[in-house]
Amino acid sequence: MSERKLLHGGDYNPEQWLDRPDILEQDITMMKQAHVNVVTLGVFSWSVMEPREGEYHFDWLEAIIHTLYANGISTILATPSAARPAWMAQKYPEVRRVRADRTRELFRRRQNYCYTSPLFRQKVRAIDEQLARRFGGDPAVILWHISNEMGGDCHCPLCQAEFRRWLQARYGSLDALNKAWNARFWSHDYTAWDQIESPAPQGEDAVQGLTLDWKRFVSDRHIDFFKFERDVIRGILPEAKFTTNLMYRFHDIDYHDLAKELDLVSWDNYPTWHKPSETVEQTALDTAMMHDLFYSLKGKPFLIMESSPSFTNWQPVTKQKKPGVAMLSALQGVAHGSDSVCYFQWRASRGAEEKFHGAVVGHDGRSDARTFRETAEVGAALEQLACAAGAGRPRQAAIVHDWPNMWALEGSSGPRNLGLGYWRELACHYNALARAGVTVDFIGQGSDLAGYSLVVAPMLYLLRDDFAEKLCLFARRGGTVVVSQWSGVVDESDLCRLGDTPYGLTELLGLRRAEIDGLYDEERRRCIPAPGAPLPLPVTQASVLCEVPALNETDPATPLLLYDEDYFAGAPAAAVHPCGDGRAYYLASRFTQDFYSALYAGLAKEAGLAPASPLPLPAGVLAARRDGLLFVQNCNPRPEKALDAVLPAYGTAVWQQDGGRLTRLL
Ligand code: GLA
Ligand code: ZN
Secondary structure, three states, X not given: OOOOOOEEEEEOOHHHHOOOHHHHHHHHHHHHHOOOXXXXXXXXXXXXXXXXXXXXXXXXXXXXXXXXXXXXXXXXXXXXXXXXXHHHHHHOHHHEOEOOOOOEOOOOOOOOEOOOOHHHHHHHHHHHHHHHHHHOOOXXXXXXXXXXXXXXXXXXXXXXXXXXXXXXXXXXXXXXXXXXXXXXXXXXXXXXXXXXXXXXXOOOOOOHHHHHHHHHHHHHHHHHHHHHHXXXXXXXXXXXXXXXXXXOOOOOOOHHHHHOOOOOOEEEEOOOOOOOOOOHHHXXXXXXXXXXXXXHXXXXXXXXXXXXXXXXXXXXXXXXXXXXXXXXXXXXXXXXOEOEEEEOOOEOOOOOOOOOOOOOXXXXXXXXXXXXXXXXXXXXXXXXXXXXXXXXXXXXXXXXXXXXXXXXXXXXXXXXOOOOOHHHHHHHHHHHHHHOOOOEEEEOOOOOOOOOOEEEEOOXXXXXXXXXXXXXXXXXXXXXXXXXXXXXXXXXXXXXXXXXXXXXXXXXXXXXXXXXXXXXXXXXXXXXXXXXXXXXXXXXXXXXXXXXXXXXXXXXXXXXXXXXXXXXXXXXXXXXXXXXXXXXXXXXXXXXXXXXXXXXXXXXXXXXXXXXXXXXXXXXXXXXXXXXXXXXXXXXXXXXXXXXXXXXXOOEEEEEEEOOEEEEOO
């Protein structure tokens, strides 16, 4: 991918059409019309590649790869491990996953292999070696795509044994494990390793340390499986580059860990556009949050591996993207750091699960269909924006999104079993920053804070010792830290911190958590600006959890907001505390969105964070930047003025930025 261009194309599944050479021929013609320059092949082709054990057929694939290449279309080649053929599931039951309730699945669906099974790995190795040998030196193949949307878990005997080995390596002794899990409670002390079983509905589900370690283990298993496939191919092709497609708000794998093993991050982007509960701007912000996370994983451009050009068939209601939204969605990815816009899938399937999923070419095969025309327009726009390929983004603000924290936070009983709304919390901070045109990264607790001016730690319940220290050092050196409610509660084993909390941050924040009160969904508590507060904040409402802080006796924080209701009226709901050359803000609850807008407008100014757009933009118009480029997108269903442009409904303008000079590019 040395030539500077954005990739446009997507999942191509021609194995469904091998008996229709006319359709394969039409595909090439239409791909050229749509400005397609890449396809992903082979994701689900195992039953055609190896129809019978050990009998490999690649001629069809080679012919397609070469015809595409002769027409200017490169290939991202996938390994087929996500969906193994029926003969394998029948002959070797161990490749089929066992569910948490210990039932072994029948042959079904996909992404349900046992990642531990030596037999499955042997079969995957064999086919991956064949693919690497056959296509390795092919200039048409520009990237390797390992498997597909890895996730889920397996509870088979092989995985149980592996889990116990993993625990032995982590803890060394049962004594240490029992302590870490506080297993003495309810007399759950383990006296032999083989007493330990993965969490199960009919088994253990009340030892949170076990549940958390199981999640870590499963994440490690997926990463191990990725490495296994990658290294099989790398053994034959030392220069090959690898990705796998990641997912929206994904839970099962610690993507910060997985990203270390990838050459390129890629993800599958399926926003639920036009749902009645959200404006297009809100859906765009929710999606931008994901793009920003995927950029941050490696701090470099990523790929949109899949998206729908029109609609999906798995969201609650199939909604067409309204005219212009396909372009808005595609260019939003590029604005936030994607070097591609790819779709699932090129041509709609005739039957089975995804026959009603949107595709670039529908069942009618028409090139005058709206989806096809709009896809071709996206392709043409991407050619105009080729200079964006490879462009990075500035480091300004970081929000902590840490997988073990999310797992632990969601795994505990209390303080609010109706849900803590973790993603909602992240969005409160993110939306305010994004609307202010601040570039936001999402980091884990292992990340480096260098280069950021602002670090936000929302609901950082599981706070590692080293990260607490990092935050303090960051503030002392001039950074701005924001910590929100339910932070610094437990250690890495989900053991409650003893003494004052937020653990490790009480000096930084100038206060401690004295009490925490849960609210029902419909409950709110009024909060008012503290008299003489150094930052202008609106009257707001607290929801979900109300922490009641006590200010430190020496060197206390300055209240910014006060609770105005309930028994804790008068207690600070938000506060600020100087620390070295920087300062730390503490938010004791979840407030209304106008509160976050006011807070981050103030903080961005204080921290000297320049907004992407040099001029203010109308509500619903969002700006993002990549080095030397400014993207402005109108998420409103009506035209809006932005800088020197009038943007149509859902329209995008792009400028090249050279110091203060802006030159319109699109
Ligand atoms: C995922 C899968 C694809 C397809 C799409 C449908 O992203 O990777 O194979 O099923 O969803 O939206
Ligand atoms: Zn297993």
